[in-house]
Amino acid sequence: MNSLVADHQVLEPFRAGSMAELFVVASPDGERRLLKRPKLGFGSHPACYAGFETEQMILARLSGPHVPRCHAQGEDDAGPWLILEQVAGPSLEAIAAGAPLPPAEVARLGLLLADALHALHRQDVVHHDLTPAHVLLDPARGAVLIDFGLACHGGLPDLAGAETDSALGAPAIIAPEQLLGRRGDPRSDIYAAGAILYRLATGRYPFGDARNAWDMQRRRWFDPVPPRRLNPDVPAWLQEVVLRCLAVRPERRYASAAQLAHDLAHPDQVAIGARGRQARRGGLRLALRRWWAERALAGAVPATPTLQLERAPHVLVAIDTDHHDAALAAALQLAVRRLVAHDPHWRITCIGVLEPSIVTEQEEGAEIERSLHTAQLAALHHWARPLELPRERLRFHVLTGGDAAALIVDHARRAHADHIVVGARGSSALRRFLGSVSARVVAEAPCSVTVVRAPFAPDAY
Amino acid sequence: MKRAILSDIHANLEALTACLAHAERQGAQAYAFLGDLVGYGADPHACLDLVRRHAADGAIVVRGNHDEAALGGLCADMSFIAREAAVWTRGQLAPDERAFLAGLPDSVAHAGAPAQLFVHASANRPTEWEYLAGTNAVARCLAATDAGLVFAGHVHQPLFYFSARGRMTAFAPQPGIAVPISTSRRWLALAGSVGQPRDGNPAASYLLYDDALRLLTNHRVPYDWLRAADKIRAAGLPASLAARLEHGA
Numbered sequence: 001m002n003s004l005v006a007d008h009q010v011l012e013p014f015r016a017g018s019m020a021e022l023f024v025v026a027s028p029d030g031e032r033r034l035l036k037r038p039k040l041g042f043g044s045h046p047a048c049y050a051g052f053e054t055e056q057m058i059l060a061r062l063s064g065p066h067v068p069r070c071h072a073q074g075e076d077d078a079g080p081w082l083i084l085e086q087v088a089g090p091s092l093e094a095i096a097a098g099a100p101l102p103p104a105e106v107a108r109l110g111l112l113l114a115d116a117l118h119a120l121h122r123q124d125v126v127h128h129d130l131t132p133a134h135v136l137l138d139p140a141r142g143a144v145l146i147d148f149g150l151a152c153h154g155g156l157p158d159l160a161g162a163e164t165d166s167a168l169g170a171p172a173i174i175a176p177e178q179l180l181g182r183r184g185d186p187r188s189d190i191y192a193a194g195a196i197l198y199r200l201a202t203g204r205y206p207f208g209d210a211r212n213a214w215d216m217q218r219r220r221w222f223d224p225v226p227p228r229r230l231n232p233d234v235p236a237w238l239q240e241v242v243l244r245c246l247a248v249r250p251e252r253r254y255a256s257a258a259q260l261a262h263d264l265a266h267p268d269q270v271a272i273g274a275r276g277r278q279a280r281r282g283g284l285r286l287a288l289r290r291w292w293a294e295r296a297l298a299g300a301v302p303a304t305p306t307l308q309l310e311r312a313p314h315v316l317v318a319i320d321t322d323h324h325d326a327a328l329a330a331a332l333q334l335a336v337r338r339l340v341a342h343d344p345h346w347r348i349t350c351i352g353v354l355e356p357s358i359v360t361e362q363e364e365g366a367e368i369e370r371s372l373h374t375a376q377l378a379a380l381h382h383w384a385r386p387l388e389l390p391r392e393r394l395r396f397h398v399l400t401g402g403d404a405a406a407l408i409v410d411h412a413r414r415a416h417a418d419h420i421v422v423g424a425r426g427s428s429a430l431r432r433f434l435g436s437v438s439a440r441v442v443a444e445a446p447c448s449v450t451v452v453r454a455p456f457a458p459d460a461y
Numbered sequence: 462m463k464r465a466i467l468s469d470i471h472a473n474l475e476a477l478t479a480c481l482a483h484a485e486r487q488g489a490q491a492y493a494f495l496g497d498l499v500g501y502g503a504d505p506h507a508c509l510d511l512v513r514r515h516a517a518d519g520a521i522v523v524r525g526n527h528d529e530a531a532l533g534g535l536c537a538d539m540s541f542i543a544r545e546a547a548v549w550t551r552g553q554l555a556p557d558e559r560a561f562l563a564g565l566p567d568s569v570a571h572a573g574a575p576a577q578l579f580v581h582a583s584a585n586r587p588t589e590w591e592y593l594a595g596t597n598a599v600a601r602c603l604a605a606t607d608a609g610l611v612f613a614g615h616v617h618q619p620l621f622y623f624s625a626r627g628r629m630t631a632f633a634p635q636p637g638i639a640v641p642i643s644t645s646r647r648w649l650a651l652a653g654s655v656g657q658p659r660d661g662n663p664a665a666s667y668l669l670y671d672d673a674l675r676l677l678t679n680h681r682v683p684y685d686w687l688r689a690a691d692k693i694r695a696a697g698l699p700a701s702l703a704a705r706l707e708h709g710a
Contacts, residue, residue, distance in 0.1 A: 049645065050625065057641050075644075155638035162625035 005035055006072045008083055019048045019149060025083065033071060036082040050163035051149030052080055057156060058148045059084070062123055065141040066116035087144045092132035092196065099203040100231045103238050106200045107264045109137075110241075113193055114261035116143035118416050121186040121257055124154035124306045128183060130192035131170045132199070152184045154304030171210040176220040176248050180294075186305045187250035190257060194245020201238060202230040206246055220248065221290045223281035237267045240276030248290055255312030255345030258416035262314070262347070262395065265414070271392045312345035313418040318408050318441070320423060321352050321379035327454035328423045333387055335421050335452045349395040350384055351411060352376040353404040373398050405440035413446045420449045463488050466652050466668040468495035468581070468614025470512070471527065472502030472550070473656030473706070476665040477511060479684035480655050487669055487680070493569075495614040495652055496525025496581030498562070499554075501546045501702050502656055503692035505531075509558050516561075524565035525581040525615065526590040532562055538590075542699045549698055573672055575609025575644050582615040584608070592616055596629045599649050603629070610642060611649045612668065618660040619653030619668070619679045639676040650677060656689075657702075663709030 003010050008025040014034060015022045023035040038052035059070040059082065069085040092109065095101075101109075113135055120127060127134070129150040136144045150160050150168045160168060167179045175191035182188075198206045206224030210216045227234045227242055241263050247253045254260040263270050270276075317336055319329075340346040354376055356369070376398045384394055399407040412420055422438045438451045465484035470477050484492075492515045499505040516522045530536045530547035531554060539547065554562075567587040568580035578584055583591040583598065585605035593599050593613055599622045602611060621640065622629040624647040634640060642648055653666025660666075664681040671677075690703035 053643055053645065060641075155635040156640055157621065157623055157630070157632040159623070159625065162623070162630040164626075 005076070005081055006074060006083060008033060008035065008072075010035060019051055024086070027071070027083075032086050034084045034086050036084060037079055040079050047149075047160065047163045047168070049080075050159045052082075054151060054160045055148045056080060056082055057159070058125055058151050058153050061153065061156075062120070062125065062148075064119050064123075065138075066119040066144055068144060068146055087136045087138055087146065089136045089138040089144070092135040092137060092143075095137070096132045096196070096199055099200050100233070101200050103201065103233060103235050106197060106238065107267065109200060110193070110197045111261055111264040112137065112143040113196065114257045114264060115416075116145050117186075117189055117193060118257035118261060120145060121189070121305045121309055124304060126152045126184055126186050126305050127189050127192075128152055128160075128178065129169055130189050130196070131173055132196055135196075154184065154306050158183060167216075171216050172205040172207065174216070175250075177250060179217060179220060184304060185250055186257070186308050187253045187255070190245050190253050190260060191247075191250075193257070193260065194242050194253075197238075197242045197245065198224065198227055201234050201242065202227050204230070220294060221287035223248075223286070225281055226278050229279055235267070236272045236276040237263075237270040239278075240270055240272050243275045243278075249293070255347075256309055256314070256416075258314055259312065259347055262349075262415055266395065266397070269395045269397075273392075309418075311343050312347070313340070313343055314416060315339055315346060315348045316351055316408070316412050316415065316417045316420045317348060318351050318353070318404075318420065318422040318437070319380060319383050320425075320437075321376055321383070323425070325423075325454060328452070329383060331452045331454045332421060332423050333383075335450055337387065339419060339421065339450070347393055347395065348384075348389065349397060349415060349417075350380040351408060352380050352396075352398045353407055354398050354400045355402055356400055369400075373400075405437045405444065408437070408441050409444045409446070417447050419447055420445050422449060422451055424451050424453045462490050462673065463669055463671045464491040464493055465489040466493045466495060466579070466612050466650075466670060467655050468612075468652035468667070469497040469525070469617055469654035469656060470494070470499075470502075470508055471497055471654070471656035472499045472505040472508050473665075473689050474502070474504035474507045474511075475685045475689040476656045476682075477508050479682045480665050480667045480680075481511070483680060483682045484667065484669060489669060492520035493579050493612065494520060494522045495579060495612060496523045496565075497527040497614065497656075498522075498525070499531050499550050500527030500543065501693075501698070502689065503696040503698060504689075505550055505553050506555075506558070508656075509561065513561055521569045521571065521579050522565055523568055523579055523581050523587075524562060528562045528565065529588075532559060542701060545699055546702065549696070570606075570608065575642065575648070576607065578606050578608035578611045580611065580613050582613065584611055584613075590615065593649070593651060596622070596631065599629045603647055603649060609644060609647055610670075612652060612670075613649065614652050614654065616651050617654040617657060618651065619666045620651045621677070622649040623647070634677075634679040636679055636681040639671075639674075639678045642670075642675045642677050644675070648677075653679065657706065658709040659705070661709055663707060 007028045011024045011026055014024045020036050020038050025033050025035045027033055038048045056073050068087050072083040134147045138144050152158050161183045169178050173192045173195040175188035178188050195206055207215050207219050226239055228239050245253055354372055377396055380396045401407045422441050424438050442449045467480055494512050498512055531550040536544045536547050571577040580587050583593055583602040585601045593602055593616055619634055621632045621634050652668045655665045655667055658666055663686050664683045666681055669678045686706045690706045693703040
């Protein structure tokens with residue numbers, strides 16, 4: 001073993017897993033980093049090398065706060081190597097040891113995980129080996145995902161998948177379609193996130209540790225025990241969210257990690273269905289039906305992660321309920337209808353902005369604000385009603401603050417919005433007085449923005 | 462250094478100039494032309510002129526079956542339309558152009574890590590013009606060479622193959638996304654066609670290989686295929702050759 005790799009001084013062994021070894025190294029300017037090498041040689045798994053190659057290939061293409069930075073990579077006499085950033089923070093595995101955790105804590109951790117997962121999927125990558133040990137919680141960055149040896153990139157050869165015909169993934173967490181060798185579907189990671197949430201909420205995985213083949217395979221046909229039966233403290237909304245992640249068929253899960261994050265951030269908006277209330281799991285008849293459906297579905301090819309996300313846009317509609325304009329409201333509705341017409345997995349959030357009143361300091365002020373808030377919500381529901389969209393796809397939020405544009409942009413960022421629809425103020429006098437919210441949203445939004453204008457009325461001439 | 466790999470130009474000047482300009486913008490400093498410089502298209506002189514100028518600057522050029530057909534012979538294994546185009550091309554070529562085509566090698570090996578081989582059809586008996594359709598043909602091709610990375614054309618559709626567990630796995634490259642070429646595997650890259658794409662996308666296809674970073678990228682370049690098709694019709698070549706440029710099929 002060289003004591004110097006790419007000008008990094010090798011200090012000490014850090015950890016050895018089954019596939020790779022890690023060493024602490026010091027960069028030329030003294031920063032502590034990790035050196036990773038695959039375990040090669042006699043007795044090593046043939047997938048070790050392919051896994052390491054996959055990780056080299058994918059980490060070099062990932063960026064952002066939710067993955068470790070890849071400082072250098074290469075190959076020397078001892079084999080290929082990677083020099084990675086050493087991420088601070090405990091792993092989710094250390095935290096999961098204390099499960100069952102309080103529901104609010106499960107939701108908080110799940111939100112961090114879902115945010116990180118969405119950032120990964122947006123870069124056209126599916127992790128495929130999401131376990132609590134592969135999630136680090138950095139206080140400043142949120143969740144950081146590590147270990148990309150089984151990952152799959154929508155635009156690159158699937159080296160890990162080509163290496164073996166057997167299922168790749170952690171037995172307790174692996175998604176049913178991965179057991180059938182289907183790779184590249186981001187909803188497989190959403191299943192894994194559901195399995196992790198299940199454990200955080202109940203203290204065990206949905207199908208136990210899955211040490212034998214039956215425990216591993218039965219998730220293809222059977223439901224897990226509803227979390228509320230194992231832990232009565234789990235609220236119905238959380239069970240709804242967790243079981244939706246764990247649906248057998250990928251198309252019945254959340255269409256994107258962004259949608260999962262959004263539900264975890266806003267439990268009051270989760271539409272609780274039979275799944276959330278059920279106290280027993282589906283029986284043998286359901287399992288037989290799934291067995292048959294799986295046979296009928298065999299060979300279905302998943303889309304690339306990017307294509308899957310493109311079909312699941314999160315559209316924010318900013319609605320000005322204070323200056324009601326029927327023509328503009330209708331134009332907004334038309335724009336929203338057109339936007340989601342071709343995407344099967346869209347989600348729409350209707351946003352209203354409430355300016356804080358000067359009297360909120362006093363007790364009756366707070367009450368006035370609560371009632372204004374309720375009135376705003378009612379107005380948003382009223383706006384959405386003519387769209388005749390399923391309630392389950394709609395979310396409503398009233399944001400409070402003086403700067404509407406900043407609130408909308410900030411919400412779009414946190415909710416991973418893909419598109420903002422905002423109305424332009426029709427009258428120039430109003431615009432002059434209030435400033436243009438839409439222009440600032442266009443300038444500052446993290447995504448595409450559609451500015452909708454009502455058709456000119458004849459009397460404008 | 463980045464090398465642009467252009468195959469199956471088929472005397473399509475509009476496609477060739479568009480690809481060369483694109484490659485230059487991408488920083489290409491070296492070139493390889495994988496044969497079928499002529500045949501089907503209406504601009505054999507201008508295309509050969511461009512390729513010969515690059516060859517004089519050190520570009521790799523190998524001969525394809527349509528180049529061979531343009532020199533003579535019965536072309537018994539060609540379709541009726543391909544034969545008609547070959548006969549038309551024969552009538553166009555000047556002696557020095559014939560001499561250039563006649564002097565081209567069947568394949569060119571290039572040292573490097575990995576070692577590379579440039580060939581029109583297959584490294585396995587190159588002049589039998591075997592189509593690399595499927596993993597068996599690809600395996601035969603790779604068995605005939607020690608090169609870790611083989612560049613081939615002839616198939617008119619960009620497709621990569623890599624070795625895993627002793628067999629070859631196909632991978633359809635996404636335009637513009639660089640694929641890392643590892644030295645621990647063997648690779649075969651079909652360049653697609655510059656002058657007559659047949660995969661439903663009329664945009665010209667070529668490859669760009671960065672041998673320092675070992676990154677291989679397939680690029681699709683839109684060009685003026687309406688003009689190229691008009692020239693084919695005006696030259697009196699079969700009209701179906703013009704129509705297929707517009708559909709990329």
